[in-house]
Amino acid sequence: MDPTDAAFPKVAAIATTLGPGWDLSEGGQALRCRAIPCAHGFSTRLGGVSRGAFATLNLAADKSDDPAAVAENRRRFAAAAGLSGPWLALDQVHGNEVVVVSRPDLAPNARGDALATATPGLAIGAQVADCVPVLLADIEGRAVAAVHSGWRGTVAGVLPAAIVALARLGVAPADILAAIGPAARKCCYEVGDEVVAALEEISPPPEDDREGWLGQGPRRWHVDLPVVLRRQLRAAGVGSENIHDSGLCTICRPDLLFSYRRDGLDAGRMFAAIELPR
Numbered sequence: 001m002d003p004t005d006a007a008f009p010k011v012a013a014i015a016t017t018l019g020p021g022w023d024l025s026e027g028g029q030a031l032r033c034r035a036i037p038c039a040h041g042f043s044t045r046l047g048g049v050s051r052g053a054f055a056t057l058n059l060a061a062d063k064s065d066d067p068a069a070v071a072e073n074r075r076r077f078a079a080a081a082g083l084s085g086p087w088l089a090l091d092q093v094h095g096n097e098v099v100v101v102s103r104p105d106l107a108p109n110a111r112g113d114a115l116a117t118a119t120p121g122l123a124i125g126a127q128v129a130d131c132v133p134v135l136l137a138d139i140e141g142r143a144v145a146a147v148h149s150g151w152r153g154t155v156a157g158v159l160p161a162a163i164v165a166l167a168r169l170g171v172a173p174a175d176i177l178a179a180i181g182p183a184a185r186k187c188c189y190e191v192g193d194e195v196v197a198a199l200e201e202i203s204p205p206p207e208d209d210r211e212g213w214l215g216q217g218p219r220r221w222h223v224d225l226p227v228v229l230r231r232q233l234r235a236a237g238v239g240s241e242n243i244h245d246s247g248l249c250t251i252c253r254p255d256l257l258f259s260y261r262r263d264g265l266d267a268g269r270m271f272a273a274i275e276l277p278r
Helices: 011-015 067-081 151-156 158-168 193-202 225-235
Strands: 022-024 030-033 039-043 098-101 114-117 124-128 132-138 144-149 176-180 214-216 221-223 243-245 270-275
Touching: 011 022, 030 067, 039 067, 039 132, 067 270, 098 158, 114 124, 114 158, 124 132, 132 158, 132 225, 132 270, 144 151, 144 158, 144 270, 151 158, 151 193, 151 225, 158 225, 176 225, 193 214, 193 221, 225 243
Parallel strands: 098 114, 124 144, 176 243
Antiparallel strands: 022 030, 030 039, 039 270, 114 144, 124 270, 132 144, 132 176, 214 221
């Protein structure tokens, strides 16, 4: 698909579909939460130069996309999100390891599913294509974190572990602002019995819970990981008023987002990134 293909609606038209408190950058490359007081963004598939299955803003360097296109896409996303330069990222393994960084480098093949930093001007990020990206920021500007939470990471507790890491950097949970980006949602996210059982262990779904994460689809169970993550945030001491969910489903929105579940292995990849001001 060509980056100028009419299948991609205008940014202004898409912006009208966003929930309160969320904006798109001028070129559409970055979805931003107004409550987060520092440079940040959740990338979309808009405003890039990649073609075909990767049209247009694929940010993954490990796919068959043109490396020059990926580099330009990353530059565009960083600019749209207000980042001062490239962001650090881990080799994600669907666990609960949080890596705290203070310098603009990582050990080769550093593994984990969340990054945290108290260093101004140091951008950190998490790669996603259906898993849940969560950005955490201190109200007082002392530290930030970028979290990748699929169902395994959610069960393992990567988000609560990131809050613990921020506490070690001097940030109380009550001072944390959380932005939950686009992810596969209950409307589309089909899973097997083993996933439901694992999630029930950490977040039982009461029958009268209007925020229930579990639903029965026509073929399989449907789950809503952001609901579980919101519960984890509240249980860790983050106030409900400080939790901001984009409400966007990656599978539902081919006009705006990449999705592994929808498009398969050749789907482009997105990033959520954040940076403390210098």
